[in-house]
Structure formats: C-alpha cells, structure tokens
Amino acid sequence: MAKIYQIYGQDAHEMTVKLLEASDAIRLVPSGGSVALKPNLVIAGTPESGSTTHAGVLSGCISYFRDHGVEDISVIEGSWVGDETMRAMRRAGYDQVCRKYGVPFYDLKKDQTRPVQTAIGKIDVCCRALDAGLLVDLPVLKGHCQTVMTCALKNLKGCLPDREKRRFHAMGLQKPIAALGAALKPRLIVVDSICGDLDFEEGGTPVQTNRMYLGTDAVQLDAYGLSLMGLMPEEVPYVGLCEQFGGGKASWTEDDLVLLNEPSEAAPYPRRSGTVVSLTRNVHENQACSACFASLVRALYTTRLGQKEDIYIGQGWKGQKLDGLGIGKCCRGAETCVMGCPPTAEKVAQALQEIR
Ligand code: SF4
Structure with a gap:
C-alpha cells in the first residue's frame, strides 16, 4: 500500500x-523531465479564506525540485467558469512566487487541448497537463456544495478547458471526475489541509487544521480525506468510481501513515467563525491542537446533531476525570473517549451518533 506522509x-x-524530502519525491521526475505544479485556484480567493492552495506550497515545491536539479518547472491552472485565472493567481500571491523564482505561470483556459480516451469516452484535456514529465497535484482538502468533498481527484478538473468543465456538470460530475482521475493518474499529490472550508469550495468559512499530507495515489488520498472530514464513502461516489476505473486504491490503514511530527506541535486553533462558535457551544476546550479541534468541528458539522452532551478536548485535560465525551487521548479520563491523537472526524462522528 502506498504511504501517506503527514x-x-x-x-x-x-x-x-x-x-x-521525506518521500524522496525527486525519484518520480523522469530524467531530464519537466515538472508542472497544479494548485487549486478555483476562484480569486485568498488561501486564508479556505478556497485556494497556499502560495508557500508552490514555493516549497519549486525550491525542492530546483535544489534537486530540475530546470523546467511551471505552474498551470484554469479557474472555474466565470472567473479569470490571472486575477485568481494574483489574489493568492502566486505572482510574487513566480517572479521570485523565475517560474512561468500558464493559464490553462488559453491552452491547447487533446482528446484523451477515458472509461466514459473521450475528454478534452489541456496539453500542458498531458505533456508534463511530472504533474504535481496540489489540491486543498475542503467541502463542495455539489460533490460534498473536493481534493486530489476533483482538483484535476482545472486541467480542462471551460467547455469541458461545463460538460462535466451536465454529466453529473461524479463519473467524469472519476474518469479524468483514472486517465491522468497523477503520481505526486501534496494536499493543503491547513484551513480548507467545510462546505464551500469558494471558501468563506475556513476551518484551521494546520495539516498537510503527501502521497502517490489520488484515490487513496481522497479516501483518507473523506475520513478526515468525517464523511462516508457513499457521500462522495467519485472516489470509489475512480478506483473501479483503475485510478488507484481507496483503502488505507494507520500503518500507511508516516507522521513527520506530532499534532501538538501545530499552532492552537486560531480563528473561529460564527458557524464554529455555534457548533461548539457545549465544548470545553483546553489547549486543544488544531487538528484535534478540526476533527471535532467537522464531525459536529457533518452529523448535524444538536449537541447536548458536554464534550472535552485538549491537552489541558490530561490526567483529569471528565463527566462527558472526551476527544483524543488527552481526554482518556472522560466517561467515554474517542481515542487517537488526533482522532479522525469519522471516529468522532461515530461516537457522537452513539451517544444520541
Ligand atoms: S489528543 Fe488531541 S489535543 Fe491531545 S495531543 Fe493529540 S491532537 Fe493534541
């Protein structure tokens, strides 16, 4: 099973x-080959709003590949229908990164296309995505008002011309997203899960998770993303469909996770929207790590359960007896505890449903 570095x-x-560095990603670049970085610039929104990939992800990739001798590096993207890619790239701060490193940015809305045979027939794909020696998929893990979740597979839709994006919607999104993912099959994916929005791909309600992860199988990373967001596989059918189309393997286990540091090293949860404040009104938080708190918020959000029970979370509760539900190993002194460090939103959601 492929490893997931986090x-x-x-x-x-x-x-x-x-x-x-930890994953030795340079081994994936063919000798003398180019690298095309494909972030998520769905709209002209700041990364802090939970909509777009942080500019630091681009600069980190460029630095790493440059240091390993790759000369031909570019950034490629096409925003959603109705927004201008170049406006979006400036809003996200990519113009500064591209200028600093001397890396070209290509608007895929203006690129040439070629038809690619997929499991559901031919799809027109932009040539710069098809011709890259290594296409690096740099999605944001976030919600989506139609497909519920968007991450590695759905980010590839930005490699299409606008006419094909419209056709995807006419076809119901699920099958075409899966077919495109299986056809392009990116071999390197770096997921920005620092502050993705819970339910809208265009951002506005960011949830600070302070996490990133990397893998080589887009289907596996999306399956892992489902778990982090507390979603059931049937809620996002394109992931399973892509596996059926040969795009990768949806399964993952704890043994596949390579943790480069502890969540307690992440900064505390810095900002709370009105939604988060309302969802967590009965939560007793005491020095909770952002990843732990985000799992709880996502679980409360996805289960839509009116919460009456007292919930405890955070390192400040270590060693104490707690009268209610504890989240994470720090709260193992609670009557019922969802173990993990941090537990996934999926596990927390199960516990919330059980105490109803
Ligand atoms: S259980 Fe949660 S709060 Fe405690 S160290 Fe782990 S992630 Fe942080």
Missing part, C-alpha cells in the same frame, strides 16, 4: 519541503 504546522513552504 505533517502539522502553519508554514506551507517549510511543510511542503519536508514532505517532499
């Missing part, structure tokens, strides 16, 4: 370099 923190550049 790191906690807030410095996207440094986290990206460490992930690439």
Whole structure:
C-alpha cells in the first residue's frame, strides 16, 4: 500500500519541503523531465479564506525540485467558469512566487487541448497537463456544495478547458471526475489541509487544521480525506468510481501513515467563525491542537446533531476525570473517549451518533 506522509504546522513552504524530502519525491521526475505544479485556484480567493492552495506550497515545491536539479518547472491552472485565472493567481500571491523564482505561470483556459480516451469516452484535456514529465497535484482538502468533498481527484478538473468543465456538470460530475482521475493518474499529490472550508469550495468559512499530507495515489488520498472530514464513502461516489476505473486504491490503514511530527506541535486553533462558535457551544476546550479541534468541528458539522452532551478536548485535560465525551487521548479520563491523537472526524462522528 502506498504511504501517506503527514505533517502539522502553519508554514506551507517549510511543510511542503519536508514532505517532499521525506518521500524522496525527486525519484518520480523522469530524467531530464519537466515538472508542472497544479494548485487549486478555483476562484480569486485568498488561501486564508479556505478556497485556494497556499502560495508557500508552490514555493516549497519549486525550491525542492530546483535544489534537486530540475530546470523546467511551471505552474498551470484554469479557474472555474466565470472567473479569470490571472486575477485568481494574483489574489493568492502566486505572482510574487513566480517572479521570485523565475517560474512561468500558464493559464490553462488559453491552452491547447487533446482528446484523451477515458472509461466514459473521450475528454478534452489541456496539453500542458498531458505533456508534463511530472504533474504535481496540489489540491486543498475542503467541502463542495455539489460533490460534498473536493481534493486530489476533483482538483484535476482545472486541467480542462471551460467547455469541458461545463460538460462535466451536465454529466453529473461524479463519473467524469472519476474518469479524468483514472486517465491522468497523477503520481505526486501534496494536499493543503491547513484551513480548507467545510462546505464551500469558494471558501468563506475556513476551518484551521494546520495539516498537510503527501502521497502517490489520488484515490487513496481522497479516501483518507473523506475520513478526515468525517464523511462516508457513499457521500462522495467519485472516489470509489475512480478506483473501479483503475485510478488507484481507496483503502488505507494507520500503518500507511508516516507522521513527520506530532499534532501538538501545530499552532492552537486560531480563528473561529460564527458557524464554529455555534457548533461548539457545549465544548470545553483546553489547549486543544488544531487538528484535534478540526476533527471535532467537522464531525459536529457533518452529523448535524444538536449537541447536548458536554464534550472535552485538549491537552489541558490530561490526567483529569471528565463527566462527558472526551476527544483524543488527552481526554482518556472522560466517561467515554474517542481515542487517537488526533482522532479522525469519522471516529468522532461515530461516537457522537452513539451517544444520541
Ligand atoms: S489528543 Fe491531545 S495531543 Fe493529540 S491532537 Fe488531541 S489535543 Fe493534541
């Protein structure tokens, strides 16, 4: 089974370099081949709003591949229908990164396309994505109002011309996203899960998770993302469909996770939207790590359970007897505890449903 490398923190550049080094990502670049970085710039939104990939992910990739002798590096992306890619790249701070490192940015809305045979027929794909020696998929793990979750597989939709993006919607999104993922099959994916929005791909309600992870199987990473967000596989059918189409393996186990640091090294949960405040009104938080708190928020959000029970979370509760539900190993003194460090949102959601 492919490994998933994971790191906690807030410095996207440094986290990206460490992930690439730990996984020895340079081995994936063909000799003398080019690298095309494909971030998520769905709209002209800041990464802090939970919509777009942090600029530090790009600079981290560029630094790493440059240091390993790769000369031909570019950034490629096409925003969603209705927004201008170049406006979006400036809003996300990519213009500064590209200028600093002398790396070209290509708007895929203006690129040439070629038809690619997929499990559901031919799909027109932008040539710069097809011709890259290594296509590096740099999605944000976040919610989506139609597909519930968007991450590694759905990010590839930005490699299409606008007419094909519209056709995907007409076909119901699930099958075409799966077919595109199986056809492109990116061999390196670095997921920005620092502060993805819970339910809208265009951002606005970011949830600070302070986490990034890297892998070589987009299906596996999306399956892991489902678990982190507390979602059931049937809620996001394109992941299983892509596996059926030969895009990768959806299964993962704890043994597949390579943790580069502890979540307690991440910064505390810094910002709470009105939604988060409302969801967590009965939560007793005491020095909770951001990843732990985000698992709880995601679980409360996805289960939509009106919460009456007292819930305890955070390192400040270590060694104490707690009258309610404990989240994470720090709260093992609670009547019922969801173990893990941090537990996934999936595990927390199960516990919330059981105490109803
Ligand atoms: S269980 Fe404790 S140390 Fe682990 S992530 Fe949660 S708060 Fe942090």
